[in-house]
Structures are given as C-alpha cells and as structure tokens.
Amino acid sequence: MTLIFGHRGAKAYYAENTLASFEHAFEMGADGVELDIHFSKDGEIMVFHDFTLTRMCGVNGSIFEYSCAELKQFKVQFRNQYEEIPTLDEVIDLILRFQEKSGKKLMLNVELKAGSDFYPGIEKKAMAICYNKLSKAQVIFSSFDHYALTVIRNLDEKALLGVLTASAMVAPWEYVKKIGANYYHPAYESLTSRFMSEIKTIDFKLNTYTVNDTTIAKQLFLQNINGIITDTPDVMLAIRNDIGQ
Structure with a gap:
C-alpha cells in the first residue's frame, strides 16, 4: 500500500507546519506527516519551513535569530488562521495523542533544512527528540543537505534516511546506496516514464x-x-480507496 504523508500537515487547508495542520492531516486519514526543522537562537528545534519569517509570519529576520520564547510570540498566518510555531517535541506529543485515539501507528518525515555545517549538532538533537518517544521504524530523516544524512547514518546505522532531490538523477539508486x-x-516531475521503467526490477x-x-x-x-x-x-486517501489499495 502506498503511504500518504501530509506535506507540512494539510497545507492546502491549514497554516503549514502547525499543530492544527498536522492534526487535521491525521483526521483526514494520513499515514504520516512531513515537516521541516530549524534551530532557534537558543538551540530548540522549531518546526518551520523557511529560513526567514517574512512569508508566513510577516516578521523581519531569520528563525535562528530568535529564541524559542520569542518565536512563540509570532503567528503563522494563513486564510485568517493565526497559529503558533511548534517545537518538534510538541508535534511528536500530538502524534502520540492521535495514535492513542486512533490505535494507528503513524509516520513522521523530518526534513532538515540544513545540517551541522549550518546548525551544529541538529542531527543528533533531532534524533534524540524523535527516538525518545517514537520507534525508529516510524521516523524518516530527509534533507537536500546530503551531508546531514551522512551525519545521521554515522550516528545510527538503523536510522531511516530519505535523499531529497529536485531534478532528475542518473541511476539515483546507486547514489542512495552509496550514502547509506x-x-x-524526488520531486514527482522528475519521475519520467523511462526512470519508472528502470526501477521496476529494483528494490x-x-x-x-x-x-x-x-x-x-x-x-x-x-x-x-x-x-x-x-x-x-484527504484527496489522496479518496483516490487510494477508489483504487482499492
């Protein structure tokens, strides 16, 4: 069965990367959610997409220039919604509450917007927060910063890693294997018919x-x-149900 991950929660309907967005994604039937992380000025892992606060909060400056307490005073704005910026730990607590309510094990895809070259130690701290309450089988760490993925692999050989790319790659299965x-x-636009036919016989x-x-x-x-x-x-779940997966 193809899994459905809510991108930043249910981004089409709710303020992205907020507890409201993640909660509604789970209520719609998502198997998991994808989110993005940064460090705050005081080293807390915050769930937010952009490096800067302008687009979503209307605030000047970068997310890493403010403490967690300061960031909590800003609001993520979307369609007359005004939501708090959550910490990674708060999102995981939401997942645990929904698991208890639904009886369904949920997946979490944590995208590191930058690794230790920019945020020293973020990989280790993200792993500690996730594995404190979720099993390793429930958490995927992904990034366009592939050095961050190698840091995680060196810390834990059983961590699940996802290689993010935006354009077509030649034999990406070889590269994925190379970095462990x-x-x-990939972006779905890069999944050409030639590529899809090439991977039919590959695990x-x-x-x-x-x-x-x-x-x-x-x-x-x-x-x-x-x-x-x-x-x-919700739309993807309806399609999956129609297909009978």
Whole structure:
C-alpha cells in the first residue's frame, strides 16, 4: 500500500507546519506527516519551513535569530488562521495523542533544512527528540543537505534516511546506496516514464513530493510506489480507496 504523508500537515487547508495542520492531516486519514526543522537562537528545534519569517509570519529576520520564547510570540498566518510555531517535541506529543485515539501507528518525515555545517549538532538533537518517544521504524530523516544524512547514518546505522532531490538523477539508486540511505525522495516531475521503467526490477523505495494532481496521483498509486507527500491528504486517501489499495 502506498503511504500518504501530509506535506507540512494539510497545507492546502491549514497554516503549514502547525499543530492544527498536522492534526487535521491525521483526521483526514494520513499515514504520516512531513515537516521541516530549524534551530532557534537558543538551540530548540522549531518546526518551520523557511529560513526567514517574512512569508508566513510577516516578521523581519531569520528563525535562528530568535529564541524559542520569542518565536512563540509570532503567528503563522494563513486564510485568517493565526497559529503558533511548534517545537518538534510538541508535534511528536500530538502524534502520540492521535495514535492513542486512533490505535494507528503513524509516520513522521523530518526534513532538515540544513545540517551541522549550518546548525551544529541538529542531527543528533533531532534524533534524540524523535527516538525518545517514537520507534525508529516510524521516523524518516530527509534533507537536500546530503551531508546531514551522512551525519545521521554515522550516528545510527538503523536510522531511516530519505535523499531529497529536485531534478532528475542518473541511476539515483546507486547514489542512495552509496550514502547509506533507505529512500529516494524526488520531486514527482522528475519521475519520467523511462526512470519508472528502470526501477521496476529494483528494490528501490520512492516517497515523492508534492503530489496534488489527481491524474498523476492515480498513476503513482497504480505503480505501487512507497509513499506520496501531498498538500491534500484527504484527496489522496479518496483516490487510494477508489483504487482499492
């Protein structure tokens, strides 16, 4: 069965990367959520996409220039919604509450916006927070900063890693294996018919982003890829149910 990950929660409907967005994604039936992390000025792991606060909060400056307490005073704004910036620990607590309520084990995809070259020690701290309450089988660490993935692999040989890419790669299965990752996380636009035919005979797990087009989604479900990351988990769930996965 192809897994459905809510991209920054249920981004199409709620303020992205907020507890409200993640909660609604789970209520829609998502198998997991994808989120983004940064360090605050005082070393707390904050869940937020951009490096700067302008787009989502209307505030000047970068997220790492403010303490956690200061960031908590800002609001993520979207369609008359005003939500608090959560910490990674708060999101995990939400996952645990929803698991208890639903009886369903949930997945968490943690995207590191930058690794230790920019945020020293963020990989180790993110792992400690996640593994304190979730099993290793529930957490995927992904990044466009592939050095960050190698840091995690060196810290823990059993951590699940996803290689994020935005454009087509030649034989990405070789690269994924080389750095010791478990998943390939490409933009769906790079999944050409040639590429999809090449991986049919390879044990190669894809979690692709950001799929909102229903026609493309149907094709991907029928090809039984491992996971789809989407802004509209409710729409994707309906398609999966129609296909009978």
